Amino acid sequence: MQENYLAKWLNNELTEAEMAEFKKSEAYATYKKIKDVASNLEAPAFDMDTAYNSLEQNKVKESPKVFTLAPYKPFLRIAAAITVLLVASFFYLNTLNKTITTSYAENKTITLPDTSEVILNADSELAYNEKKWDDKRNIELEGEAYFKVAKGKKFTVATTHGTVSVLGTQFNVENRKDYFEVACYEGMVSVTINGKETKLPAGNSLLAINGKSSTYKVAVNGKPSWLSNESSFRSIPLHYVMDELQRQYNIKVTYSGIDKEQLFTGSFNNDDLELALKSISVPLQIKFKLDGNQVLFYEEKAP
Structure with a gap:
């Protein structure tokens, strides 16, 4: 069998005689399966410049090793290359997530594939599998987001503290360090924390x-008040309030003689x-000093 039969076969250039000979080879069945699978794959978007730069930065700088190949080894090399591409494409397509982030002092509005709307608060991250959205409506959230779910559409919001399951509703989720809050404004949500499920009808919040x-x-x-450019709190430890202040204004907050747990x-x-x-300072009877992007809060009676 000629060494270029595989390439000619992939391009549909084999004559009937060559095709008959090719089908007699031991490797034909394997090559055909690879071709059949490849024909059903949809290639993901590919940025050539980014891939090339990444390759240049990570390639191992070693002298290439030379091997003497038997006449049929080129077929094996081509088949191996195709197999690697197929496997890589399969895992890429099945783990592809769309990720949206916000930095300090930034909000973003996202429209999900089912037309549901999400607004991300400052210093937050949202991720979901765009390719498999119809089968797996799962969103991962770090930070805070307001969800306006399309009628009749259901999905789950997963966080480090708990999960929220919804169906056609409007709600807010905040997931920060040691802090988790879900507020339902329309419809009903199901919140699960450490295996315990709580139903929240409209007008209720779980903190x-x-x-x-x-x-x-x-x-x-x-x-939520932050959609109207206001951050509101109800009996919340002060350091969470200061954390939100930092996020909204991209500043650094420090304390002197202040009880951060009040x-x-x-x-x-x-x-x-x-x-x-x-x-913040007036109700707590404390003072502050603003210097560039740094703020110091201190006791009013301090010298």
């Missing part, structure tokens, strides 16, 4: 801080830093 859970009321058909109830504006600092 878990350091593993301790509590519920409280929210406005039916309302929205509870804070109130809100601050996300558009006016000076006003935000006063909204």
Whole structure:
């Protein structure tokens, strides 16, 4: 069998005589299976420049080794290359996630494949499998997001603290370090934390801080305050409030003589830093000093 039969076969260039001879070879069945599978694959988008730069940065700089190949080895090399590409394509297509992130002082609006809408708050990340969305409506969330789910559409929001299952509803999820909160504004959501499921109908919210859970009321058909450029808190330890201040204004907050565990109830504006600092300091009777992008909070009685 000629060494170029495989290439000619892949290009449909074999004569009838050559094809008959090729089919008699031991490797024909394997090559045919590879070709059949390859014909059903949809190649993902590919950025040649990015791939080339990545290859140049990671390739091992070693002298190439030379091997003497038997007459049929070229077929094996071609088949091996095709197999590697098929396997790589399979795993790539099945693990492909679309990831959206926001940095400090940034919000983003995302439209999901089923037309559901998600708004990401500052310093957050959302990921989902775009290729398999119809089969697996699963979203991974770090940070905070408001979801407006299309009617009749169901999916799950997975976080490090718990999961939220929904069907045609509007709700907000915040997933930060040691802090997890779900507020339902329309419809109903199911929240599972450590294997325990809680049903939240519209107008209810579940808050878990350091593993301790509590519920409280929210406005039916309302929205989280941050969508109106305001961050609101109800009996929340102060350091969580300061963390949100940093996220909304991309600043660094430090303390001097301040009890970071004291509870804070109130809100601050996300558009006016000076006003935000006063909204926190005045109720707590503390002072602040703003220097560039750094803020120091300190006791009012301190010298």
